[in-house]
Amino acid sequence: MFGLKLSHITSGMLPVLVGYTGSIAVIFAAIEALDATQAQANSWLWALGVGMGLSGLVLALIYRMPILTAWSTPGAALIAVSGEGIPMEQAIGAFVFCGLLFLITGVTGIFAKLTRLIPPALASAMLAGILFRFGLGAFEALEQAPVLVLLMLATWLAGRLWFPQLAIAAVLLVGAGFCALTGFYNEDTQFAFEIAMPVWVTPEFDPAVLISLGLPLYIVTMSSQNMPGVVVLKSAGYEPPVSATMNVTGLTSMILAPFGGFAFNFAAITAALTSGPETDIDPSQRYKAVVVSGLFNTLAGFFGAVIISLFLMAPEALVLAIAGIALLGTITASLTAAMGDAQDRDAALVTFMFVVSGVSFFNIGAPVWGLLMGLAVKFVLDRRLR
Template sequence: MFGVKLSHLVAGAVAVLLGYTSSVAIIFQAIDVLGATQAQANSWMLALGLGMGISGLVLSLRYRMPILTAWSTPGAALLGVSLEGVPMAQAIGAFVFCGLLLTLTGLSGWFERLAHIIPEALGSAMIAGILFQFGLGIFSSMEENLPLVALMCLTYLAARRRFARFTIPLVLLAGIVFCAVTGAFDTSLPVDFGIARPVFVMPDFTLATLIGVGLPLYIVTMTSQNVPGVVTLRASGYEPPVSTSITVTGLTTLLLAPFGGYAFNLAAITAAICAGPEADENPATRYRAALVAGVLYCVVGLLGGAVIGLFLIAPSALVVTVAGLALLNTISSSLTAALQDPAQREAGLVTFMTTVSGISFFGIGAPLWALLFGGIVSAAVSLRRAR
């Protein structure tokens, strides 16, 4: 952690804050469908926090890149609707199966070869589309708390002129002070500061659950999470070790599935925060922001429900606004890269709009369809120019 700067600390903290607050409710829904006990629910949060933290630390330290990992948010949404009536042991068996498939995918190397086929313009357009909603969140949050969002935006504009390197830290500080002064923090919510303990569940493997839950969980994780994760790092100028990263997340899933770590993958949105210029002007040292995030993920996991309670007391406008402002530069640079080549402009625009649309067919999310539609347009335009 030597050489960690304030910008690293803030970027890592914002990434963790966003990672939890954006989808922790979906995790709770999946836990509730399974009828888990409170101890099992805490074990899930422990496994997920430690899994993200340790795997991200290992990859970031080894390759000196801001490689963040995350739980599969679309996977959690899938579990929330597919685990109805499934016993906990069989669900754990499906998680182990998903981890095995992820590990084999990483070891085989086929996914890395496929990722190299994606044109830079289409990848940048997809990232811009994924992050676009977070930029819009700044303005939609104005309806919830206009004074708070206005203060944070004004702080952003002022800091960009005079203290550019500390823009996001100052924005976050301004938001926290405002909420503290106005009483916007919901202190009525209970917070349990007990240390979470792992609860092991012996997996039970049944063909129906493996095919009905484990296989779709693997497909969703690969298409909706790992593809954007790879593209995010490449759009920021890095060449991530794709196969190794998939292998590490697969092994992490295998080890932690019996405790509730249902699926891990490369992060996209939170990685964009740590891989962007707001984290560090020097791309070679941005990985330190990912190290901060990794440590915080482990702390959050160990504290179980305590930190989740702390996240929930903050107004959503604070979280959404600071995340949106932190991603503005990445959204801008991604859009520029997507549209700057006239030969790829139409394909990039189609990719961007498809991603923003949020469409989903056959359990596959918009990012993969965006790359498919954009690739079709790119090929059609190339054939037209060749005639």
């Protein structure tokens, strides 16, 4: 396959493994928050796999760069926290709206201007606040299954020391193996081997939901996925086509939103797995790993029903633990970035605490209000400094 090497295959498969094992539990929580049917849940996995597979494949082949795309894991966490009580049709409308914002950002070329409007410290604080509940869930699961969760935490710690790129995959394998050996799986749920089929949900556009879910989904994805994704590629020596990529991911989000493809973006953490010298000494050949990832992601999408059934069989403690442990690194990085700038530290703290509180007004969720409160605090303090 056009000079494909073993390193291209292994580097291409690794982001798929890390992506699914590291965030599928968060996706599952988002699906549950919107009270999706089994068919709709299968469709979500189909749309997410096919969407990031084909978008990454197209970008890699056109630009000959390792432009890996992914679903928005922080976006899924936002949906899981803020989506309860929102009808599926209105949530889908918010997803379409978010995709439209991505497309407008790409077409107008205002990515850099938009990122400057939101201070990085406040964006990081909002993300940390959204993910905080998931991290806490891993430790709350200790009450349900202390031996299982402690074993998973020990595996994560060992992975951080000796095999950081595979730490989350190892945590999932150890947790799943322990449950299999101890009969901890839900015996009432039958394993289903079937091909996932897309299920259309007609979007409804409710202004309050667009503001409380669609806008935060856009902000979180732009600040925590697209911005770091661009930085990862630039640090590897590439000049990615930012606007073109935003156009592709925006269109992909809009087209697949009715099927559950809530948001697609630059891959951030997993992008480093395909853009380094481990993939290929020649930087011009590393895009082939993304082609491999695209094929495997698309294939995984069609087997979304299998993935869903596996998680339905899993005990709640396993799902809570893997979701929380997988996000510990992101929470750490977000809190570090939020508190790193002394000038914006107070504003970032207000943003973080407000988002963690979960308080909402006028059907607009805590992430938006937290960001607005943080901006207000920053405005007042900056005026005092001047």
